[in-house]
Structure formats: structure tokens, C-alpha cells
Amino acid sequence: MWDAYASLGGRKVLDGADVQVEYCQLVALVGPNGAGKSCLIKAFAGVLDLDGGVARLNGDDVRTLSSRERARRVAYLPQERRIAWNLPAVEVAALGAPFLSGADALTRAHAALAEVGIAHLAGRGVAEMSGGERARVLLARALVVDAPLLLADEPIAGLDPDAQRLVLERLRARADGGAGVLVSLHDLTLAATMADRVVVLDQGRVVADAAPIQALSPAVLREVFGLDGGWIEGPNGPLLAARRAQ
Numbered sequence: 142m143w144d145a146y147a148s149l150g151g152r153k154v155l156d157g158a159d160v161q162v163e164y165c166q167l168v169a170l171v172g173p174n175g176a177g178k179s180c181l182i183k184a185f186a187g188v189l190d191l192d193g194g195v196a197r198l199n200g201d202d203v204r205t206l207s208s209r210e211r212a213r214r215v216a217y218l219p220q221e222r223r224i225a226w227n228l229p230a231v232e233v234a235a236l237g238a239p240f241l242s243g244a245d246a247l248t249r250a251h252a253a254l255a256e257v258g259i260a261h262l263a264g265r266g267v268a269e270m271s272g273g274e275r276a277r278v279l280l281a282r283a284l285v286v287d288a289p290l291l292l293a294d295e296p297i298a299g300l301d302p303d304a305q306r307l308v309l310e311r312l313r314a315r316a317d318g319g320a321g322v323l324v325s326l327h328d329l330t331l332a333a334t335m336a337d338r339v340v341v342l343d344q345g346r347v348v349a350d351a352a353p354i355q356a357l358s359p360a361v362l363r364e365v366f367g368l369d370g371g372w373i374e375g376p377n378g379p380l381l382a383a384r385r386a387q
């Protein structure tokens with residue numbers, strides 16, 4: 142995405158943001174509440190109009206692609222977790238592959254539910270699930286196709302710690318398997334542990350885009366997140382040691 146500008150309700154929500162997602166990379170998008178992360182992801186998914194700049198998928202302006210072509214090229218997990226109908230989980234997950242035959246879509250949906258650790262819930266209605274279980278069904282819907290670009294807006298919000306790790310490991314595996322993955326996160330330690338690159342967004346602008354520890358430097362932690370501190374090496378990767386700036 143180059144030079145993206147967008148406004149909502151008369152306010153600038155993207156202000157010249159440049160973000161590239163390469164194949165085989167997991168890119169974590171971080172920033173405070175209201176920074177523009179969802180807007181940026183929506184622009185990539187082709188569901189938010191830009192006032193300026195362009196979101197390209199493999200060179201093509203996403204807005205020029207048909208819905209089916211978009212569904213092939215980009216899988217999108219929105220932040221919104223509402224599901225209108227009480228369909229079984231496997232049928233909800235199968236909706237992620239509208240261009241496959243019903244049987245193929247269901248086979249893939251079963252595999253995607255297993256991938257996110259809820260194969261046992263395949264036949265359960267989504268209205269009869271906990272919030273975290275439903276969140277995993279929606280993630281499975283995004284994983285049903287091997288889209289070259291996977292967009293996940295706060296995929297681990299509301300999940301227990303084990304499920305958070307599982308979901309990020311699955312997204313990591315998609316990147317290792319060749320996809321570009323852009324995932325918005327609030328947990329900076331998980332972002333630093335799992336991502337190849339971290340993009341820091343603040344007021345619709347990219348203020349850092351680098352390897353995790355470089356992007357989340359003490360200066361960025363202070364200026365963007367209001368935190369004093371830095372990174373220490375933990376047994377399983379970097380750990381954020383920070384407190385609110387005085």
C-alpha cells in the first residue's frame with residue numbers, strides 16, 4: 142500500500158501510510174487504540190475507500206478486482222466478531238471459500254477448524270459458543286483458502302494464553318508456507334516474538350517499520366505508547382520490560 146489517505150466522519154484516519162507485505166513474511170501492525178490499524182487492514186481488503194494512494198494486491202489495485210478474485214487473493218479476518226446466523230461452525234468456516242464446490246469447501250473447513258484447535262466444535266452452532274471459540278471459527282473461515290495475503294485484525298483478542306500462541310503459530314506457519322501475513326496486535330511481546338517485521342502506526346501514519354526490536358525502540362515505546370522501558374532477552378525470545386512513562 143502506497144501513500145494511503147482516508148477519512149471517516151470528517152477525520153483523517155490514514156495519513157500517507159506506506160506498508161508493504163512480502164510473501165513469506167509475518168508483519169505485525171501495532172499502535173494505540175484509534176491509530177488506524179483496522180482502517181489500514183480494511184483498505185488492503187478493499188472494503189475502505191482511500192482518498193489518495195492505492196492498495197495493491199500483486200500489483201493490481203484491490204478496488205478493481207471482482208469480489209471472487211479478491212476472495213482468492215486475500216483472506217480477511219475482521220475485528221468485528223458478530224455472526225448473524227446460528228450455523229454450525231463448519232458451515233461458517235466454509236463461507237471463506239465461496240468459489241469452491243460445497244463439498245470441497247466443507248472438507249477444507251474441517252481442516253481449518255482442526256488447524257485452530259476446535260475440530261471438536263465443527264457441528265456446534267456458533268451462537269452456542271463462547272466468544273473465544275467463535276473467534277477461532279472466524280479465523281478458520283479466513284484460513285480455509287490458501288490466499289497469498291492473509292489479513293487478521295486482532296485475531297487473538299479475547300483468547301486464552303494457549304490459544305493466543307496457537308493462533309499466532311498457525312499464522313506464522315502460513316507465512317513460512319509462502320503467504321504474506323499482516324496481523325494487528327496489542328501484545329507487543331507476542332508481536333516481537335512472532336513477527337519478521339513490526340509496523341508501528343500512530344494517528345494514521347507509519348512511525349516505524351523494521352525488525353521488531355528496532356521498530357519498538359525505547360523512543361517509539363515512549364512517544365507512541367507512553368511506556369518507559371525496553372527489551373530484555375527471555376528464554377523464549379524478547380520480553381518487554383516497561384512501565385507507564387511518568
Ligand SMILES: Nc1ncnc2c1ncn2[C@@H]1O[C@H](COP(=O)(O)OP(=O)(O)OP(=O)(O)O)[C@@H](O)[C@H]1O
Pocket residue numbers: 149150152154172173174175176177178179180181220
Ligand atoms: N465508522 C467510522 N466513522 C468515523 N470514524 C471512525 C469510524 N471507524 C473508525 N473511525 C476512527 O478512525 C480512527 C482509526 O480507527 P481504527 O479502527 O482503524 O483504529 P485501530 O488502530 O484499529 O484501533 P483499536 O486498537 O482501538 O482497534 C479512529 O480515530 C476511529 O475513531
